[in-house]
Amino acid sequence: MARKKPSTRRKPRSNPRGRLSVRPEGYGFVSTAEGEFFIPESRMRGAFDGDLVEISPLPAEATRGRFAHRETGSRKRAARIVSVVERVHDILVGRYEVAEPFGVVVPEDRRIPYDIFTLRSESAHVPDGAVVSVRITSWPTRHSAATGVVEQVLGFDDDERVMIDLIVASHKLETEFSEASLAQASQAELGEDSALADGYRDLRSRFVFTVDPADARDFDDALSFEVVDGSHSAVPRGAVARVGVHIADVSHYVPWASSIDLDARRRATSVYLVDRVIPMLPERLSNDLCSLRPDEDRRCMTIDLFIDARGRVVSSDAYPALIRSRARLTYDQAQTLIDGDRENVAGFSGISGDTLDRLRVCIPALSRIAQQRAVLRTERGGLDFDTVEASVVLDDEGCPIDVSLRRKTAATQMVEESMIMANEAAARLLSGHAFPGMYRVHEKPSADDLEGLLPIFQEFPWFDASLEAPVLAGDPFALARVLELSDGRPEHELIVALVLRSMKRAVYSPACDGHFGLASEAYTHFTSPIRRYPDLVVHRMMKALLFGRGERFDQEVSNIPWLAEHSSRMERTAERASRDSQEAKLVELMESQVGKRFSALIVGVATYGLFVRLPNTAEGLVPIDSLGREYFALDPVRHVLAGQDTAVKYRLGQRVDVVLTVADRQTRKLTFKLVPVEQDRPKGRKKPRQRDIDRALRHQQGLDRG
Structure with a gap:
């Protein structure tokens, strides 16, 4: 009698899942909970870069020696894509080519090797060679091509703006605000009297000023400085100065779940491209009511930092306030004041003599505190990366004409250290009260990432063998020592880049887990709510702590985890778009070279x-x-x-x-x-011919025999 098959069903095998990262050469990688897998070009199965895919590892004996990471030479386990779980590209950007009866869109992104076929009859108005966006209606398979519909004609290759339009479209950046959001922004008002009635402090008599790049369009942070007497009962003991950090009160104009908030939440950040800014907030707010322009009253969230003689923060006080900025300085102007150049008055046109005299006191004092703060952070294990920021300079037509290289100066350090102090104070306020918040977390680098640095460091004679173990352990003091030893040497730029590359990315998190790079136990982003959504969340939580929880407080708190993850992801997207735009114009500039x-x-x-x-x-x-x-x-x-x-x-x-x-x-x-x-070779000298070399050798041999 034949044996019956068991009635119980086998448990289906679970395949690893992960996001596909495709290289321009055609192959890709998928990071999963089981590790990273190499995906050969022939095993993509119609998946696009960024798609969430399910994979099946290929037999080790079948792939041994066949697939290797072409950049590093290291080998990874190979796999094939079984299915696409989630598509991320429903709209692509590419060049339209007429091939009757089709219009073929060749994707601009070289990591997507599939052309999109559209019906020429449905887009007869689109000229050959135009740059278009196309909505995909069916995905490629083994037996069929991808198809789609042309959504928009963006322009042509010779248009100066179309190159950046392509980058905007490829990263799916939102460029238009909803009508409801714009209407809400247009109705926003400052309301000085209502602010004071609601508990805002009146700081309009305090000497406040802004320091920003010369080309800045919005000013969301301002500074103030005053000498205080630590023996006075109203001043914290030991304090010798009060540094005020005043941040635009965006949360007043952007309540939770409002139309503006929903737009800002999706964007999560402003995007700074080479030729434009895509703001997180409507212009009525970002460039007007929330911009701390000189001689105009503005709502702020203020943190007063009381500093002792060594630059330590002995106490801090956070509250909403009304301020009035007295001057708008550029970094170059601030640097002039730090350098003590009293002759360069022409560079301060529009600033009164009395205001300039007060700035001559405040700016150098703030710079000295910033230097003290930098030393204190180094002493506790903070890392200072001396990096160069490149920005392509465009003319009025959008054509690249130069590259501006920006390095850290005493003026930029002054602002940066003031913002770090305020961010730490805001984080301490929330975490100290065990109150919900969104923190900026930077984890310690992994041993695997640091291990690859040692063979490179060992190539240089200045690297001490005693540093090997602490570097591998992620000791910040050892990493700082490496940066210090390489300083002034030709390879310093490379060493900085390698150490930076070994660092984990800082992310947003509802947990206060510290910041490795800044050696800070509690850190958040508080100082730029105009351009970063996490800062807006922090402002709302601080107000809830200071004034009481609102009706929607629990809803706001329950959304913090996914907002943190979303903000981290959108930050990376914005960085890639910004970098792509700079690279595009840099390559265009190099065409003449x-x-x-x-x-x-x-x-x-x-x-x-x-x-x-x-x-x-x-x-x-x-x-x-x-x-x-x-x-x-x-x-x-x-x-x-x-x-x-x-x-x-x-x-x-x-x-x-x-x-x-x-x-x-x-x-x-x-x-x-x-x-x-x-x-x-020196000009005028020719490379010796071989017969002349042979003749000289024979002559020398004759002399040797003689």
Whole structure:
């Protein structure tokens, strides 16, 4: 008698899930709870970059030796995509090509290798070569192509703005506010009398001023400074100064669940692109009522910080207030005052003599406190990264004309340290009362991320072997020592970049888990509610703590966890969009430099070439085939590319001379080649011919025999 099959069903096997990250070369990676998997180009199954996918690991014996990470040479377990769980791209941006009876949209994003087919009859008005947005109606499969409908014509490649429009569209950034949000913003009023009646303190007699970049459009933070007497009963004991940090009171104009709030919540941040700002709030608020412009009354959330003679905060006081800024300074003007340049009066046009005299007292005093604060943070294990911020300068037509490199100055340090003090005070206020909040959390780097730094550090003679163990353990003092030892050396820029790369990303969280980079036990973002939604959340929680919980308090608190995650994700999107826009215009600027020679720093090595960075921060690739005919092997541990025949080595941090060969604005990529050694010969001298070398050798041999 035949045996019956068991009636119980087998439990279906659970496949790992994760977000797909596709590289321009066509392959991808999926990070899952079980680790990161390599996805070959042939196993994508129609998935797009960013999609949530379900994967199935391929047999180890079937993939051994076949799939490797092309940048590092390391091998990962390979897998195939089983299914797409969640699509993130319903609208794509690309170039429209007429191919009757179709209009084919070639995606601008090189990580998406699928063309989108539309019916030419449905978009006959779209000219060939136009840049369009297309809504996908069916996804690609093994047997069918992706199809869609043209939504909008964005422009053409020769339009200066269309390049940035492409970036805006590719990152799905919202550029329009809802009608309800705009209507609500237009009805907003300052209401000085009602503010005072509601408990706002009147600080309009205090000397308050703003310090911002010269091209700033909104001013959401202001400063004040006063000498105080710590022996007075109304002043905390030991205090010698009071630093006031005054932040625009955005929460007054943006109540929870209002139309403006819903728009701001989705955006979560303002986006700063090379040629424009996409604000989180309507202009009526961001550039008007919430902008701390000189000689205008404004609502603020103020934190007074009482400082002792060593720069320590002995006490703080938070409250809403009315202020009136007396002056708007640029960083350059503030630096002039810090330097004590009393002759440069012309640079302060529009500021009265009395105001200028008071600024000459306040600014240098605040700068001294900032220097003390920086020293105190270093003593407790904080890390200071001396980075360069590059900004492409555009003309009135949107064409790139230059690159502005911004480094930290005493003036920028003064503002930065004041904001850090205020952020820490706000975090202490909420956490000290065990009150709900949203914190800025920065975790300690992992040992795996730090382990890869040691072989690189060991290449340099200044690195002490005694630092190996503490660096691997993530000791902030050891990492600070590495930065200090490399300072002033050619490789310092590289060391800073590598240490930064090893750091975990700071994120928003409802838990107060500290900030590793700042060596702060409690840290939040309080100082920019015009452009960051988490700051707005913090303001609301502080008001609830100071004045009592509102009707919707529980609803606000229950939403903090997902808002923190959403804000972290949107912050990353905004950063990528900002970086893409700068790179686009930087490549466009470099088009006129093709054929020119540059000194460059090697910032990456891969099996397919060297990544180099120019002094203006432009980066590009030196392809492996341009290094010569010999075989080059990659040492992924020491990040060295070595020639098999000549033993020539190219390593991270090495300086090389390169010539720019290609600047492709469509792909936003630069390509270089190394300068041949013979190009370094003095002018007028020719390379000796081989027969002359042989003749000289025979002559020398004759002399030796004689």
